[in-house]
Amino acid sequence: MPSEPSRRVEDKLFYNRYLVDSGRAHIKVRPHTTPSSRLLSMLKACPARCYELSDKGHVEVTVDGCIECGTCRVICEESGDIEWSYPRGGYGVLFKFG
Amino acid sequence: MIEERFDAIVVGAGMGGNAAALTMAERGLKVLQLERGEYSGSKNVQGAILYADMLEKLIPDFREDAPLERHLVEQRFWIVDERSHTGIHYRSDDFNEEKPNRYTIIRAQFDKWFSQKVREAGATVLCETTVTELLQDSHGRVVGVRTDRDGGEIHADVVVLAEGVNGVLGTGAGLRGRPKPDKVALAVKEMHFLSRETIDARFNLKGDEGLVIEAAGTISRGMTGMGFIYSNKECISLGIGCLVADFQRTGETPYGLLESFKRHPSVAPLIEGSEVKEYSAHLIPEGGYKAIPQLCGEGWVVVGDAAQLNNAIHREGSNLAMTSGRIAAEAICLIKSRNDPMTAKNLSLYKNC
Structure with a gap:
């Protein structure tokens, strides 16, 4: 049966080690009034649940827990829904096992 | 600089x-x-x-100091539904050779x-x-x-x-x-730590013997994908991956799939009591020759x-x-x-x- 994903993925990210580059998000969502279907799909497809729907109905990204898989890049970069790059050297997720 | x-x-x-x-x-x-x-x-x-062969061509004596986990003696391929699995297993003592041909690694x-x-x-x-x-x-x-x-x-x-x-x-x-959504898979993985003795007992292994399980079926909920369980010395790498386009189409969550896979009656006993130490995700190129x-x-x-x-x-x-x-x-x-x-x-x- 479906789990409560919100709870669970936050627990998962707690296992990981990160060096957050404050104020320099490596992913940015293009400002929009109505989110595209691609952006909306990220609410579910992002494995770190970095994408959330705001009260105003906008899709927002918080990259602190990003595990740098690139799924959102594959779905949303070409259309311009997001700008995607890697974190600065040394920042971001730091895998102990990988 | x-x-x-x-x-x-x-x-x-x-x-x-x-x-x-x-x-x-x-x-x-x-x-x-x-x-x-x-x-x-x-x-x-x-x-x-x-795979040892490709590394041997670069570092012939890699076995002397490379951090290898277990050499593989058994491969299981499972087809699963909600509560069952059937499968093909291959195990051979021949893989306990002086220079094994494949290993699990971290x-x-x-x-x-x-x-x-x-x-x-x-x-x-x-x-x-x-x-x-x-x-x-x-x-x-x-x-x-x-x-x-x-x-x-x-x-x-x-x-x-x-x-x-x-x-x-x-x-x-x-x-x-750029890679296209139907040409890459998103896989998520957890590292489950257990004692070496527990892993040996649950997977019927001894010494540095290792085992691989790959699983397909209802665990991917109609999407193109597979689950995997790899035995390391003191942990299990457990994950599941499906095409990005399928995640996009179905609205399934990667972590939801992973949780279901872990709860499958054939899988849950293998990781019971484990301590998870990492959650990761990665894209895998799936486009084949034509995507090169x-x-x-x-x-x-x-x-x-x-x-x-x-x-x-x-x-x-x-x-x-x-x-x-x-x-x-x-x-x-x-x-x-x-x-x-x-x-x-x-x-x-x-x-x-």
């Missing part, structure tokens, strides 16, 4: 980049390798199964070791450095890279793009397209996952990365030894090796 000029710059310190940097440095080329992680391996994610540890070999061979390895752009001259020839460090322009005769499945340099410079982009051009070559070199049917990615890195490096060394320029025509040796 670095004023000097290099024979070759390798972008990335995964399997392909390390293979290329090692091969060129061993043959006397002046090599700079750039890696965005704090060390080689800190950004790299794989199941992971290592990439962060393995890559650190591999990177040490690259340094010992004489390459300059610079970590915590993200390459932001390829430098091209007025003819479009790649002449170096720009990094996120101050004054970070570095020049070289050739750039080896070993930037992984999500590489942004080659795509940014128009050398290849142009492999070289004026002053550049692309290797490994960045070149979509992956056999999705048989979990072969890192071995093809190592092999393509080595072959590209051998081609570069040959061109260098002839004092020829790193043109697209000369570099096409890589494709024809």
Whole structure:
């Protein structure tokens, strides 16, 4: 049966080690009034649940827990829904096992 | 930061980049390798199964000091529904040989070791450095890279793009397209720690014997995908992956799939009581032969996952990365030894090796 994903993925990210580059998000969502279907799909497809729907109905990204898989890049970069790059050297997720 | 000029710059310190940097440095080329992680391996994610043959061609005596987990003596392939599995198993004592042909590994540890070999061979390895752009001259020839460090322009005769499945340099410079949602799979994985004795008992193993389970069926909820369970010495790598396009279409969550897979009655007893120490995700190129982009051009070559070199049917990615890195490096060394320029025509040796 479906789990409560919100709870669970936050627990998962707690296992990981990160060096957050404050104020320099490596992913940015293009400002929009109505989110595209691609952006909306990220609410579910992002494995770190970095994408959330705001009260105003906008899709927002918080990259602190990003595990740098690139799924959102594959779905949303070409259309311009997001700008995607890697974190600065040394920042971001730091895998102990990988 | 670095004023000097290099024979070759390798972008990335995964399997392909390390293979290329090692091969060129061993043959006397002046090599700079750039890696965005704090060390080689800190950004790299794989199941992971290592095929010995491809590594032997680079480091013949790797078994002496490489951080290997278990050599594989058994492969299980399961077809599962909600409550059952059937499958094909193959196990042989013949795999308990002096030089086993495949191993489970933990990439962060393995890559650190591999990177040490690259340094010992004489390459300059610079970590915590993200390459932001390829430098091209007025003819479009790649002449170096720009990094996120101050004054970070570095020049070289050739750039080896070993930037992984999500590489942004080659795509940014128009050398290849971005991976498409139906040509890459998203896999999520957890590392489940258990005592060595527990793993031995649950999987019927002794000594350094290891086992692989791969599973397909209802666990992917109609999407194209597979689950996997790999035994390491003191942990289990457990994950599941499906095509990105399928996640996009169905609205399934990767972590939801992973949780269901873990709760499957055939899986749950294998990880019962484990301590999870990491959650990771990674894209896997699944486009096959037809998704392979142009492999070289004026002053550049692309290797490994960045070149979509992956056999999705048989979990072969890192071995093809190592092999393509080595072959590209051998081609570069040959061109260098002839004092020829790193043109697209000369570099096409890589494709024809």
